[in-house]
Each structure stands twice: as structure tokens, then as C-alpha cells.
Amino acid sequence: MTVKKVSKKRGRTKAAAKPSWLKRSWSLGWKLALVAMAALVMYSIYLDQIIARKFEGQKWYLPAQVFSRSMALYPGAAVSHAQLMDELKLLGYRKVANPRQVGEFSASSTRIDLWRRPFRHPQGSKSAERVMISFDSDGVASVARQSDKRELAVFHLEPVLLDRIIAGDGEDRLFVPTAEIPKSIVDALILVEDRSFYDHHGINPFAILRAAFVNISAGRTVQGGSTLTQQLAKNFFLSSERSLIRKLREALMAIIIDFRYSKDEILEAYLNEVYMGQDKSRAVHGMGLASQFYFGRPIAELTLAQQAFLVAVIKGPSYYNPWRFAERAQERRDLVLRLLMEAGKLSVQDYQVAAESPLGLRRADKPVHQKLPAFFATVKQELAQRWGDSLLKTSGIKVYTTLDPVAQEAAEQAVRDTMKRLGKDSPQLQAAMVVTDKYSGGIAAMVGDRHPDFEGYNRASEMRRPIGSLIKPFVYATALDQGDKYHLLTPIKDEPITLTNEQGKTWSPQNVDKQFSGQVSLLTAISKSMNVPTVNLGMAIGVDSVATTMDKVGWTEPVNPYPSMLLGAVNGSPLMVAQIYQTLADNGRYRSLVAVTDVLDSNNEPLTASRPSASQGLTPESAFLVQYAMTKVVSQGTAAKLGAAFPGQVLAGKTGTSNDSRDSWFAGFDERNVAAVWVGRDDNGKTSLYGSSGAMAIYQAFLQQRPPVSLRMTPENGIVNGYFDPATGKAMEKQCRGAVAAPARVESWHPAANCGDPLPWWKRILGG
The missing domain is CATH 1.10.3810.10 (Biosynthetic peptidoglycan transglycosylase-like)
Structure with missing residues (x-):
């Protein structure tokens, strides 16, 4: 009996202890809900951290913005009415009858009424401003603020946003x-x-x-x-x-x-x-x-x-x-x-x-970012050299360059059109071109291929080819630095010459026409690009002296001081040629060409970097005299076809051709830009082109796209208008019979008191 009772009691206790399925579900449910809630909270905290990092840190990687140069307008600026109109078109300004808001302008034949946008300039913010810009035959005559008619010393347009490096x-x-x-x-x-x-x-x-x-x-x-x-x-x-x-x-x-x-x-x-x-x-x-x-x-x-x-x-x-x-x-x-x-x-x-209203879209063929493979390659290289390799990985930087968008467009069009014509019979022909701003010393345009959009080998900076006669102006500049010995009318021997090197090999340079004149003036030798007089002069002043001059004017690679160097047996690129001609055009002042002027960080604060220093590569007097001689190259020498295409314009230039016409070169400048152009083949094959028929044709097309500004040719203080005997090169008085005028250094012109055979009095009155 006792045992049986105990068993029943245990059974009832066991049944009472067993919870119902509802209670079990509830217990499990709230526990799972608690776990889910905890997981949701933890997950929310995790997401919150992700969101906070994004929102409170750098939300986006902002591509580096790359800008063109900011066009500067001031009295005397070599900017024509047409050029400013082209710039405003590139910037997206609207032409209206009467400007009423920023981004609008009106224009007459001699004036432009412009309401400029506000913008960030490397030197600080520029506010919106309305100005009247007046022009004359030399360029900008005046810039006056419309609000108070006050004339401004300098006025900047906003730069063109060229691209973003993404x-x-x-x-x-x-x-x-x-x-x-x-x-x-x-x-x-x-x-x-x-x-x-x-x-x-x-x-x-x-x-x-x-x-x-x-x-x-x-x-x-x-x-x-x-x-x-x-x-x-x-x-x-x-x-x-x-x-x-x-x-x-x-x-x-x-x-x-x-x-x-x-x-x-x-x-x-x-x-x-x-x-x-x-x-x-x-x-x-x-x-x-x-x-x-x-x-x-x-x-x-x-x-x-x-x-x-x-x-x-x-x-x-x-x-x-x-x-x-x-x-x-x-x-x-x-x-x-x-x-x-x-x-x-x-x-x-x-x-x-x-x-x-219509949709008002931009033209589909007008890109929002410019493909400038040659120039952008130079920009990236310069950024790495001056600011460091990691700069372009920094978000939100602004890069201000020297590129002139109008000049770039003209250069690209000139290369395309000319090479299409020249390349009909020779599809292997290639081309490269560099244009600089004469005043700023910056690269204004760069083309590295006959197809300017091609992203590949940049001939403008990477190529090395013999520069031919483009070296000659620097041979003559070296001589003209010796003002007591040489001037533009100094006679130079044009007679056969044979030189022997240390190995016993001989070299007998020839003129292009295989003829000899006995002697010619230094000015004639330059304008006609004569080889033998150049070698005779170079040997007289010393090949080492010419090599030193090349170094001073900015040639960045060693020059072997061999006699053949005097005729251009020196390898270089269009960028290297543009550098030395920039020095020559800038009155002998050497400044290393740059593509980048300023870099701002994401807070618009400038990032410091080393700036190239300037030096005097040539004396201003010698530079002026060579410039004068190069104007004669265009007006009556090997580039006379160029002069005929732009009558009334004073231009300077020099043609160049390497052996067997493998390389066609031209370098020239007006008051605004310096240009260096090369045409040739990548395999160094013959082209049958001379400097005047190949590279100069591209430069001529460039000036047709971008009308030149005539050189002002203001003599330096040490330059006088001298008179010389063309046969002997001796200084003469103006009234002497046979006297020929030419600019000269002061020390070059010391005429004798008595010329021995003066002009008749009536010819002296009539000016000879």
C-alpha cells in the first residue's frame, strides 16, 4: 500500500511540472525576440559606424580638377577681339544685346561688354564683375569697370575646366x-x-x-x-x-x-x-x-x-x-x-x-572634357616631380595649368588638316607640336601625334631627333655676344672647308645648292640658312662656346662639341626646341617651361612646391639681333612663303631639315606665342620634305586658325641703328656712299669721322 501511494504522488508531480506548449512557445519567442533585438541593435550600431565614417569623413573621392590658364586682360595685352570672343565661347558665355546677369556679354567690332562670373583664382576669389574691354590694332586698349568707369590695371577671366582626373x-x-x-x-x-x-x-x-x-x-x-x-x-x-x-x-x-x-x-x-x-x-x-x-x-x-x-x-x-x-x-x-x-x-x-523652350543642350560633338593626351601626360609628370607621386590620389585638389584652350584647338586643327594633306602619299608621316606663351613661359598647347586625340607615344616630349638648322640662330647669337667682333653685316667666308677629326675622318660641309659665294654677311647666312658660312663662323668662335650657349638657353641634355653640331647634329624633341626658342623670344631670359602654375587642396589652400628660377641665357642685345635676323628669314629667306601668307605682319622663324630630309622642323614666334613643330617618320625614313614644306606648313595653318599678333621689335637700350660697308663690314656714317643700315650693338658701330666718298648733298637730303 505504501509503495503504491508513493508512485501516484510521483506521477502527479511529474505531470504538474510539465509546462504547456503555449508557455514553451512564449518563453522561446521572447527569448528569440530578445536575441533578435540585440542582434538588430548590434547590427544597427555596425551600420551606424559605417554611415558615420562616410558622412563625417570623406563622402566622395573628388577627382582632381584641371584648369587652363586664366586669361589676363590689360592695356597692351596681345589679345585680339577675335581671340577673346573664342575664349568666351569656350567658357559658355551667352552673347546678348545687353548683359543683365553673370555669364553674358555683348560685342561690337572694337568693344566687348562682359559680365564675368565669380570664380576661384589661385591668388584668391574673384567676384562677379561687369567690364567694358576696348581693342585697337595691337590688342587690348583698355579694361574699364562698368559700375564706376574706372580703368583696371589687370582683369582675369575664369579658367576653362579642362578635365577631371578621375x-x-x-x-x-x-x-x-x-x-x-x-x-x-x-x-x-x-x-x-x-x-x-x-x-x-x-x-x-x-x-x-x-x-x-x-x-x-x-x-x-x-x-x-x-x-x-x-x-x-x-x-x-x-x-x-x-x-x-x-x-x-x-x-x-x-x-x-x-x-x-x-x-x-x-x-x-x-x-x-x-x-x-x-x-x-x-x-x-x-x-x-x-x-x-x-x-x-x-x-x-x-x-x-x-x-x-x-x-x-x-x-x-x-x-x-x-x-x-x-x-x-x-x-x-x-x-x-x-x-x-x-x-x-x-x-x-x-x-x-x-x-x-527647347532643351538647350550643349552640342553633342562638343565634349565636356578635353582629350589632351600629350599635355596631360606632361602635367602628371610635372605634378609628380614638383608635388610628389601621391598628389593625384588626394581628393578635391585643383590644378591650374598654362594651357591656352584656343591655341590648343588651333594647333590640333593645324596638325590634322596639314597631315591629312601631307600624308596622302606617305601614311607613315608623323607630327608633333609645342606652343608656348611668350610672356608667361608656360606651355600653351601640345600635340604629340598626327591624330591629336591618340593616347600613346608623346613625340612632343619623348622623341629625340636631329634638329638640323634650328641650332643656327644660337651659333650666331654666340658670335653676336662678341659685339666688338661681330655684327649682322660682318662678312663670313663662304668657301669650301674640310675638317679632320682625331680618327682621321674628314668632313666637308656643303650648302644646299652646292654653290659657294666667297663671302656673305652674317644676316644673309641666317636668312638663307647657309651651312658653310655657319660652320666657318662656328669654328672661329669655338664649338665649345656654342655648346655653352645651348646650355644657358635651356637645352636640357648634353651637347657633344663636335663641328657637325653646328649644323644640327644634336638630338632633341619639340619641347626642347620650344624651350630654347622661348628663351630667344623672351629677350634672352631663360625660364624653364612649365605646364602647372598652382595647386590648391580641397580647402582651396595652396600646396607649395619648388618654382623654377630664371636666368639670363643670352644678352638682351644679342637676342634682339637674332630676332631681327629671324624676321628676315620670314620676309625674304627660307620661310618667305610664310611671310607672303601674312603680309603686313612681322613674324620670326627658322626652318630646319636633317640629313636626307628625314626630319622637317620649324620654330617661330609672333608677339604672343612661340612654336616648335616636327614632321617625320617614326622609323627615321626619308620624307622628301624640307622644313619649309613640312613643319612650316603646320605652323602656317596654326596662324590661319589663330591670327598672329605682329612682333613689336622694340630695340634694347644697347642697340642702335648702325650703318656698315657691306663688303668689309666696317662701320660707316649714314651719309657714306654704299652704307647699309642694320641694328647693331653700341660697341659694334664706331664709324670713322671721314668716310672718304660721301653721298652727294641732294641724296643725303633725300635719305640716301
């Missing part, structure tokens, strides 16, 4: 703060994409439910329920994968973003992150860059209709591509305009005007 992800972006984005864009964006933006907390449940109902009814996805914050979260952190998990993660991130940051911060991030289109291999992100991509001008200058289009295209940049589907794009734009009108953000009249 990161490896292919994203291109131009950051614009919300304060600089037109209010109409913000209003339209919120109306079209997220009307409750300022009311929700990152997600809008009602919009999600509405979109779900519409999509289910339609049987396909026709409407989205994502807020701007959700779109930003997806663009910033997530892929475009369509899955429930990705959507839940997007919603959670949107809630965190909305909790941590203000609506204005979220809006600014969205406006600079949103995908707006595709520029070939580059993804266009943000409103600022989209404005340039679609319309070619800053976002602040867009019309209302253009602003509406930027909002319209967000829905599908490919679907609403305005160049491919203009009608579709315009319908979408008009819908955005109508929504603005219905919301009271736009009057009926303004709506009608905007809806009737």
Missing part, C-alpha cells in the same frame, strides 16, 4: 554645396521624388504600401516607394540587387541616416551623389557635373526649363537620354514643370514660357 571607379563628380543649387531644383526634386521628405523619418510606410498596391494591380513594377534618404542609402552603401534583405537593409540605413543628420545635410549628399548619366566610360554623378554634361555651363546659370530637366532625368538617365530620345526627355521635363506650377512654385506664364 579615380579607378570611373565616377565623375563636381561637388556643389546646396546653397549654390537653384531653389527650383530642390523644389522640383522634392515634388517629384519625395513629397513628404521633411516629414518622414527616413522611410515612408504609406508610400511603400501605395507603391505595393499599384505594382500588384499592374502586375509589374511601375512605381517605387523609396524616399530620397533610402535612395541615398542605396547609392552610397548598397548594390542595385533586388531582394527583400537588401531592401530591409536600405530602410534600416535610411532610418539611421535620418536620425543622425539634418534634412539639409541629407539633401546636399543626395544632390551630389545621384546618378545622372553616362559620359562614355565615366559615370556622371551629382547635379553640378550634370549641368556641365548636359548644358555646358554652371548650374547657377541654367534656365528654369534646364533645371527642370535635371530633375526629370533622375528617373532614368538612359531612358530619357535627350540626344537619343529628345521627345521623351522633353515630355518628362514638361511634367516636372507642370508639377511645379500645380504646387504654386511656378506661375502659369513662366510655365508656358519654360514648356515652350
Whole structure:
């Protein structure tokens, strides 16, 4: 009995201890919920850290912006009316009858009324300003501020944004703060994409439910329920994968973003992150860059209709591509305009005007960034040398270069057109060209291939070929530095000469025509590019002296002091030639050519770097005399065809041809630019071209695209107008019979008191 009772008691206790399934589920449920909540909190903390790093650190890698030179306008500037008009066109200024806002100008035949945009200059910010620019035959006559008619000493235009050096992800972006984005864009964006933006907390449940109902009814996805914050979260952190998990993660991130940051911060991030289109291999992100991509001008200058289009295209940049589907794009734009009108953000009249306007796109053949492979290669090399290899990895830097966009365009067109003609019978022909700014000492244009857009071997800087007769002006400059011995009318022997080297090999230079004149003046020898007189002169002054001159004027590689060097047996590139001719054109002042002037960091603070120093490579007097001789090369010498093409213009130039016509060279300058041009074959084959028929043809085409500014040829203080006996080179008085005038150094012209055979009195009165 006792045992049985105990067993029953144990059975009842066991049954009572067993919980019900409901209690077990509840117990398990709240524990799992607690674990899930903890996991959600931990995951939210993890996402919060990711979001904070992105928002409070560097949101984007901003590509380095590369700018052209800033055109300087001042009284006497060698800038023509036509050149300034071309510059304004490149900058996207609008020509109107009467400027009423920034970015507009009007023009007459001699004046331009310009309302300049505000911009960041390397030396500080420049405000918007309206000026009247007047021109005369020499260039700029005056620049006067319209507000008070005060004449300005110097006035800068904003530089042209050439390109952005983008990161490896292919994203291109131009950051614009919300304060600089037109209010109409913000209003339209919120109306079209997220009307409750300022009311929700990152997600809008009602919009999600509405979109779900519409999509289910339609049987396909026709409407989205994502807020701007959700779109930003997806663009910033997530892929475009369509899955429930990705959507839940997007919603959670949107809630965190909305909790941590203000609506204005979220809006600014969205406006600079949103995908707006595709520029070939580059993804266009943000409103600022989209404005340039679609319309070619800053976002602040867009019309209302253009602003509406930027909002319209967000829905599908490919679907609403305005160049491919203009009608579709315009319908979408008009819908955005109508929504603005219905919301009271736009009057009926303004709506009608905007809806009737064309899209106003930039020309499809006008790129938003310039392909300048030769120049950009030089820029990158210089940035690495002067600022360090890691500079281009720094976000948001601004690189200010020396490139003149108008000169670059003229150089590219000249090379294309001329090589198309020259290359008909010789497709192997190649070309390279470098143009410098005579006043700044910067590289104004560079072409490294007969196809200027080709990204490859940069002949402008990397090639090394014999420069031929281009060395001759520096032989004569070396002699003219000895003013007590040589002047432009000094006679030089033009007789056969044979030189023997240490190995017993002989060299007998010849003139091109194989003829000898006995003697010629130094001026004639230069203008006719005569070989034998040049060698005779070079041997008299010393080959070592000529090599030293080359070093002083900026030749960057060693010159072997052999007699053949006097006729151009020296290998160089167009950039190296441009350097020494820049020194010659700049009155003998040597400044190392540069492609970069300034670099600013993301806070617009200058980044310091070493700056090339200047020195006097040639005396100003010798430089002037050689310049004068080179004007005779153009007017009556080997480049006479060039002079005939530009009558009334004073130009300086020198042709050059290497042995067997393998290399055709030309170097020349006007008052504004120095140019060095090469034409030849990469395999060093014969071309049958001379300097005057090959390279000079490109320079002539360049000047036709970019009309020259005549050289002013102002004599240096040490230069006088001398008179000489052409037979003996002796100084003479003006009234002496047979006296020939030529500029000379003061020490070169000491005429005798009695010339022995003066002109008759009546000829002296008539000026000889």
C-alpha cells in the first residue's frame, strides 16, 4: 500500500511540472525576440559606424580638377577681339544685346561688354564683375569697370575646366554645396521624388504600401516607394540587387541616416551623389557635373526649363537620354514643370514660357572634357616631380595649368588638316607640336601625334631627333655676344672647308645648292640658312662656346662639341626646341617651361612646391639681333612663303631639315606665342620634305586658325641703328656712299669721322 501511494504522488508531480506548449512557445519567442533585438541593435550600431565614417569623413573621392590658364586682360595685352570672343565661347558665355546677369556679354567690332562670373583664382576669389574691354590694332586698349568707369590695371577671366582626373571607379563628380543649387531644383526634386521628405523619418510606410498596391494591380513594377534618404542609402552603401534583405537593409540605413543628420545635410549628399548619366566610360554623378554634361555651363546659370530637366532625368538617365530620345526627355521635363506650377512654385506664364523652350543642350560633338593626351601626360609628370607621386590620389585638389584652350584647338586643327594633306602619299608621316606663351613661359598647347586625340607615344616630349638648322640662330647669337667682333653685316667666308677629326675622318660641309659665294654677311647666312658660312663662323668662335650657349638657353641634355653640331647634329624633341626658342623670344631670359602654375587642396589652400628660377641665357642685345635676323628669314629667306601668307605682319622663324630630309622642323614666334613643330617618320625614313614644306606648313595653318599678333621689335637700350660697308663690314656714317643700315650693338658701330666718298648733298637730303 505504501509503495503504491508513493508512485501516484510521483506521477502527479511529474505531470504538474510539465509546462504547456503555449508557455514553451512564449518563453522561446521572447527569448528569440530578445536575441533578435540585440542582434538588430548590434547590427544597427555596425551600420551606424559605417554611415558615420562616410558622412563625417570623406563622402566622395573628388577627382582632381584641371584648369587652363586664366586669361589676363590689360592695356597692351596681345589679345585680339577675335581671340577673346573664342575664349568666351569656350567658357559658355551667352552673347546678348545687353548683359543683365553673370555669364553674358555683348560685342561690337572694337568693344566687348562682359559680365564675368565669380570664380576661384589661385591668388584668391574673384567676384562677379561687369567690364567694358576696348581693342585697337595691337590688342587690348583698355579694361574699364562698368559700375564706376574706372580703368583696371589687370582683369582675369575664369579658367576653362579642362578635365577631371578621375579615380579607378570611373565616377565623375563636381561637388556643389546646396546653397549654390537653384531653389527650383530642390523644389522640383522634392515634388517629384519625395513629397513628404521633411516629414518622414527616413522611410515612408504609406508610400511603400501605395507603391505595393499599384505594382500588384499592374502586375509589374511601375512605381517605387523609396524616399530620397533610402535612395541615398542605396547609392552610397548598397548594390542595385533586388531582394527583400537588401531592401530591409536600405530602410534600416535610411532610418539611421535620418536620425543622425539634418534634412539639409541629407539633401546636399543626395544632390551630389545621384546618378545622372553616362559620359562614355565615366559615370556622371551629382547635379553640378550634370549641368556641365548636359548644358555646358554652371548650374547657377541654367534656365528654369534646364533645371527642370535635371530633375526629370533622375528617373532614368538612359531612358530619357535627350540626344537619343529628345521627345521623351522633353515630355518628362514638361511634367516636372507642370508639377511645379500645380504646387504654386511656378506661375502659369513662366510655365508656358519654360514648356515652350527647347532643351538647350550643349552640342553633342562638343565634349565636356578635353582629350589632351600629350599635355596631360606632361602635367602628371610635372605634378609628380614638383608635388610628389601621391598628389593625384588626394581628393578635391585643383590644378591650374598654362594651357591656352584656343591655341590648343588651333594647333590640333593645324596638325590634322596639314597631315591629312601631307600624308596622302606617305601614311607613315608623323607630327608633333609645342606652343608656348611668350610672356608667361608656360606651355600653351601640345600635340604629340598626327591624330591629336591618340593616347600613346608623346613625340612632343619623348622623341629625340636631329634638329638640323634650328641650332643656327644660337651659333650666331654666340658670335653676336662678341659685339666688338661681330655684327649682322660682318662678312663670313663662304668657301669650301674640310675638317679632320682625331680618327682621321674628314668632313666637308656643303650648302644646299652646292654653290659657294666667297663671302656673305652674317644676316644673309641666317636668312638663307647657309651651312658653310655657319660652320666657318662656328669654328672661329669655338664649338665649345656654342655648346655653352645651348646650355644657358635651356637645352636640357648634353651637347657633344663636335663641328657637325653646328649644323644640327644634336638630338632633341619639340619641347626642347620650344624651350630654347622661348628663351630667344623672351629677350634672352631663360625660364624653364612649365605646364602647372598652382595647386590648391580641397580647402582651396595652396600646396607649395619648388618654382623654377630664371636666368639670363643670352644678352638682351644679342637676342634682339637674332630676332631681327629671324624676321628676315620670314620676309625674304627660307620661310618667305610664310611671310607672303601674312603680309603686313612681322613674324620670326627658322626652318630646319636633317640629313636626307628625314626630319622637317620649324620654330617661330609672333608677339604672343612661340612654336616648335616636327614632321617625320617614326622609323627615321626619308620624307622628301624640307622644313619649309613640312613643319612650316603646320605652323602656317596654326596662324590661319589663330591670327598672329605682329612682333613689336622694340630695340634694347644697347642697340642702335648702325650703318656698315657691306663688303668689309666696317662701320660707316649714314651719309657714306654704299652704307647699309642694320641694328647693331653700341660697341659694334664706331664709324670713322671721314668716310672718304660721301653721298652727294641732294641724296643725303633725300635719305640716301
